[in-house]
Amino acid sequence: MTTQFQWAVNQMSAYPEYEGEPNVVFSVSWVCSGTDGVYNAASYGTSEMTLDPTQVFTPFADLTLDQVLGWVFNVIGEEGVQTAQDDCDTQIAAQQAPQTVTPPLPWN
Numbered sequence: 001m002t003t004q005f006q007w008a009v010n011q012m013s014a015y016p017e018y019e020g021e022p023n024v025v026f027s028v029s030w031v032c033s034g035t036d037g038v039y040n041a042a043s044y045g046t047s048e049m050t051l052d053p054t055q056v057f058t059p060f061a062d063l064t065l066d067q068v069l070g071w072v073f074n075v076i077g078e079e080g081v082q083t084a085q086d087d088c089d090t091q092i093a094a095q096q097a098p099q100t101v102t103p104p105l106p107w108n
Helices: 065-096
Strands: 004-018 021-035 040-048
Touching: 004 065, 021 065, 040 065
Parallel strands: none
Antiparallel strands: 004 021, 021 040
């Protein structure tokens, strides 16, 4: 079965005011979750943002998940996206074929 991935934003940190704009995001904490339908895994990260003066400023209240994830993907690049997804795949593979087990105590 193929792993399905979902990206989410857990938290954003913002400067109260930066270059005349309120609540300017400078850090995004994200999670990439993966599931094969049975097992689940997650890879977490935090990406630092910089205000791009060539882009139109979006007020904090108007930000969308897609926009903020676009920033994250731009910062971590294709390699970072792949690394997070590979980490989920590795975790799921370990759950599918565990290298260690914890059997119940024989005297219980």
